[in-house]
Amino acid sequence: MRDRFACVTAQLIDADPRIAIVLADISADRFVGTARRRPHRVINVGIREQALIGTAAGMSLAGLRPIVHSYAPFLVERPFEQLKLDLSHQNLGAVLVSIGASYDWPGGGYTHHGPGDVALLDTLEGWTVYVPGHPDEVELFLRAAATTDDRVYVRLSEQVNDAPHARSDGRFSVLRTGTGPTVLAVGPMLDRVLAATAGLDVTVLYAPTVRPFDAETLRVVLAEPAVVLVEPYLAGTSVARVAQALADVPHRVLALGVSPHTARIYGRIEDHDAAYGLDVAGLRSSIAGFATASPSLVRMVR
Amino acid sequence: MTATTVSTFTYDDLPALMSRMTGDDKHTSSATSTLDVLWVLYHHVLRVSPHLPDDPERDRFLLSKGHGPMAYYAVLAAHGFFPAAWLDGFARTGSPLGHHPDRTLIPGVEVASGSLGHGLPIGVGLALGLRAQRSPARTFVLVGDAELDEGSNHEAIVVAGARALDQLTVVVVDNSSSSLGWPGGLAARFAREGWAAEAVDGRDHEELIRALAAHHPDRPTAVIATVEPKE
Structure with missing residues (x-):
């Protein structure tokens, strides 16, 4: 890049x-x-x-x-x-x-x-x-x-997807559709999100343009009112945008990303990915768990 | 202003214009320290006109020291950039005139200021941008001696000297308000980075006109306008 x-x-x-x-x-x-x-x-x-x-x-x-x-x-x-x-x-x-x-x-x-x-x-x-x-x-x-x-x-990042998918109009791209949660993969997170969600009944959106936030596409594709944000920066950065987009809809959000202070481990990029649960295995575990938590389960917990 | 407009107010009207903002209170030193420099700039030096506010070849004046802008507003009103009646609403709800100027609200104001140490780096970029477009316009930046405590100014002073920005003039209004002072002097600080620098009496209009109008090939200009110490 x-x-x-x-x-x-x-x-x-x-x-x-x-x-x-x-x-x-x-x-x-x-x-x-x-x-x-x-x-x-x-x-x-x-x-x-x-x-x-x-x-x-x-x-x-x-x-x-x-x-x-x-x-x-x-x-x-x-x-x-x-x-x-x-x-x-x-x-x-x-x-x-x-x-x-x-x-x-x-x-x-x-x-x-x-x-x-x-x-x-x-x-x-x-x-x-x-x-x-x-x-x-x-x-x-x-x-x-x-x-x-x-x-x-x-x-820019050293982490790169295999192929470009960005739209010139700034809208999110719909790369996979399902009946479960919608997973929003930001920029370099896409390839690993696709790998991590293989076989899961989820929708995958690709967001290389994050501001302005394409609330309209999110609402249009939303099947179950549940959103997983996978951002390559501070976890939760876009939670407020999801909340604004779905203000009139009871919904669940899982925000995945980086911790405020990165780990004191040096090493390789892959080591940091794993430390924040942003490698394929970590993402699959988080997303699959979130997807199987049904609304009734959530109510019980509450 | 010099060539294109005739002021309906004189220098002697400025105290009354400032009183429209401050009442009968004694004007603070932060407001009055800049008065003569501003008058000389707008009345004798800057090539600007309220009738051509977007003329690409106009000179640019950036008030970096946004504190105490009453003298600035009085001088702008005196030269027709906005009606003097605006002064009466100073800092009230809905007034375009606040304690720190906003370029989006006030005709003739090139930069919004208030937080110290921003105007000079912007002025360096402005002068670089005008040079890239081969504009004959000059860029003037007014800073305070205490404002030069901010390190951002020293980044800009080095860049301007290294880039030989001869269309840039900085006027430092020195009312000895810097808490730690300037050992060796303000002019020496600029000269060290390749500027043409001189100190003048900040109340002497003839000296100010000469120093501010001066152009030094391949070097930016710093004019230290010394006024009475801040009370």
Whole structure:
């Protein structure tokens, strides 16, 4: 995904005089050639993340379309007040593109993990959030974002699905239908959700565009009023969106995702997946258990 | 403003305009420290017009130090950006004029400010963006000496110096309100990063006009406008 991002962004900069990229050292090596050709639209501010966002806001104010890039925690968490004030409060647009995701560099530990990025952006108004699951979707979303003046966050990951399924209209894709719960797989979670739900009587939706949240498709496909969220970031981030979508329907929700503080285990990405129950076995166990809990059982527990 | 509009108010009217917001209270130093710099900018330096608020080639002025904006509002009203009658409703429900300016509510206001340390990084990006479009517009940012305590400004000062942003001018209104002070001086801080920096009397209009109008090839400009210490 990172390679596709760098390649497509370079093409956009060459093709459209509005497009600029603002960097804070991360990935700067990938834009050396573009910087030589377009020195005024490739800006590396060094390791200065407050200036990263402020500079992007100013470029937007000047009429450019800045793409802003760094590691997720340094792009969203460290300069969060700049996102709140320099972009949202000023009503200015930019395209933020992160790498690192929740734990894409397990050996880096919690300082380089960003499970809370989407939840933080949910405290602000009007952000479009893309969580692509395939390089083709990265390209689709980047090219779409380049044509608007909106505030957009594109969350790249090392974890990739085998095939793209994103729709260009931002709607969820229906990949499997059943009479039981609806499982919403966000971005890179899709392939393992399909594997984990093999043989289960569930509906599977694919959500690479999570904000705005496609409540309409969720309502249309819902068989049993039960939803499983499988998000590659902080567990429960989208629970409020499901509650809003189903406000008039008694329903159950199971929210699967990452814990607020990632495990102190280093190791491999797969080790973290297992630690949060986001591997195939963990997902199957959680989803199957949730699916077999009938409404009458739930009433008994209550 | 200089070339395109004639103010119906004079500098001497500003205290009365400010009193429409504050009553007969003595004006706070945070509001009055910027008064002369703002007047000189809008009356003599900036190429802006209330009749062409979206002119892409207009100069940009960013009030980064959003605290005590009464002088700013008085100067904007004096130059026709909005009716002086707006001043009477200052900070009341429904008024576009609050204790911190909002660019979406007030004609002529380029940036919403209040939380300190945001205007200069935005100004750097604005100057970079205008340069990328080969615009002749200049960008001016007003900060306070205490506001420079915020580290975000120092990120921006380095970037502007490294990118040789000669269309950017920062005016620091220095009323000695920084709690830990500036050993070695504010001008030295900017000069160290490659800026053309000088300190002037922040109440002397002729000095301010000369310093703010100055252009230094390949270097951003910092003007330290020294006024009486904050009480």
